[in-house]
Amino acid sequence: MKILESLNPQQRRAVTTTEGPVLVLAGAGTGKTRVITVRMAYLLHRGVEPEAILAMTFTNKAAREMRQRVGDLVGAKKASRLFVGTFHAFCIDLLRQYGSEIGLGRFTISDGSDQVSVLRSAMREVNVASVSMQPAQVLSRISLMKGRLFTPDSALEAATDDREELVAHVWKRYDEQLRRSRSLDFDDILLQALALLKRKKGAGDALRERYRYVMVDEYQDTNGPQYEIVNAIARRHGNLCVVGDDDQSIYGWRGADIGKILSFEHDYRNATVIKLETNYRSTEEILDAANRVIRNNPNRHDKTLRSHAGKGGPVRRFLALDENEEAAGVVGEIRRRVDAGEAAWGDFAILFRTGPQARVFEAELRAEKVPYTLVGGMSFFDRKEIRDIVAYLKLLVNADDELALLRVINCPPRGIGKASIDRILQFSSDQGITVSSAFARASSVEGVPAAAAAACADFLRVLDSLRKKKGSLENLVAGLIDTVNYRAEVDRSYPTAEMQAQRWSAVDEVLNFAENHRRRAKEGTIESFLHELVLEANDDFTSEDSRNRSSVTLMTLHAAKGLEYPRVYLVGLEEGLLPHARAVAEDSIDEERRLAYVGITRAREELTLTRTRSRARHGHRAPSMASRFLYEFTGTPPPDDWIPAGEDRPVVGSPKAKASKAQRKVTPRKKRAAPRRAAR
């Protein structure tokens, strides 16, 4: 096969070692995606049926890219017969096809904000004010426990303090509501699919038999259930190829278990281990910095990235008075480079540890009229209008979805007040009937006005008639929006015609999505549309987008994983920020170091590290200290003097440059007319 010739020896070995367990340790920028896609093409070339190949990723973006690239190699038609997708997409497919084997009927999916709502009500039931424990934190604890295969009951038994006990109680209620609603959260999707796959007979057995070649991307991000799923499928034929980089494991706090990639050779005897260490992305100077930082981590697969791109310029360091100067310096420099024609906006990325750091950069970019894209933040699908419509769609698929029902029962207003709703909910639990049937029998609930009861019955009837409708997906969705008179709701909620039009455009967008989905998807049902909406809600198109949109990219280090930019500013290299104070307290410095490593290795040609002398946090200004990671990669203490905004400073550890440039005359920025004195 011809493409093999374009691979380096290690890559080729990773592609052609098709039998048995294989661990590919792919350092940053070493052509990981290339290897996986060529490997799939190679298997097909050797006569393996596409249906026997399973490739799992963590994000939709990765799946999309992989599908595209396999398609380029073997043709779209053949590629479409392979399964390439996220764990969750794979599991949902299984559950929809074979869910009945484990007693699962139709279900809807709870996304993050649904989970928070359900959890809030669970906490109220257990009489915990959400001030004493914050829902997001409880949710993350529950998720971590689910990942370790605890149940609410076993968690209660294992609880060692009041707090854990309380979490277990809340979890139990949370679970009950989801069950009642026939709703699965993201963890349940994996756990249920695992239960299905573990069954000795039926679909479980058929699937184990079917997938002769299994591949997992970003293996270092695998959590407990995902590991079990892979294991359950791949044990049969034993041809499991996992690709990842333990040095880029940055989702430990979310349950990703770096131990899985560290112990692969132990988990799968006779595993072939292949290291990809030739980096095609960054200059030698940049990789030196990366290597020197990461080698401080214990417990890792030893790797050293070697550059294929030449030495390059030194990594630069920049010390600013405060966060405003830091932003002004970075943005000013970007502006000058672009104005001078040396670079384009899209060449630059500004990376930071925490979200709030973006604010001051945004302000500066805006003031300087620099086009930028901030990655992250509120998704299109978090808008009220979208969530309302999604709730309606969920109700069509699953009448028992309580959250969806409560969300839209009085939206647009139908004269069903809070008091009535509470009484009906009480009625439902007293009688032990589902919430939807309680609403259907609202007229027999004491204290509910006849008009409200009639409105409930009416509403349920409308939903029923919508369920029976036939037509194309987009017409069904449009029909729904029309029937419930959602336009009126939008008009009612916003005062000006302008705002209304703007809000309505989001609704229009859903219709576009629907049409799009119908054309691409195999089935194009409301159910499959919903799954796509919920699972791919946060999909970002960062890499494709920001470059050709020609804007500076602003994002957190987490969001930057997998991306690359010619020029990178890694900002806020300070104790308390990177490493984050909380990580220091919790003794998870290793993961912070990997985060720094991820940041450094995003840069192709130029890397600039910045820090401040003092920084405002929680409204108070405090002196900041250089990050320990700066010491690690220079081997010497960082210089104590600061460089005024706008001046380039060569890296410490590159003696020639240091001597010649360090004394360069500095032109003060006018902004700093009244210089604050730096704390000594």
Next chain:
DNA sequence: AACATGCCGGTTTTT
């Protein structure tokens, strides 16, 4: 149902 007040907390976030 819409607005005011008061309190707490303040990493990272995909599916």
Next chain:
DNA sequence: CCGGCATGTT
């Protein structure tokens, strides 16, 4: 210091 939320007021 700022935002989010829960609670309390009209």
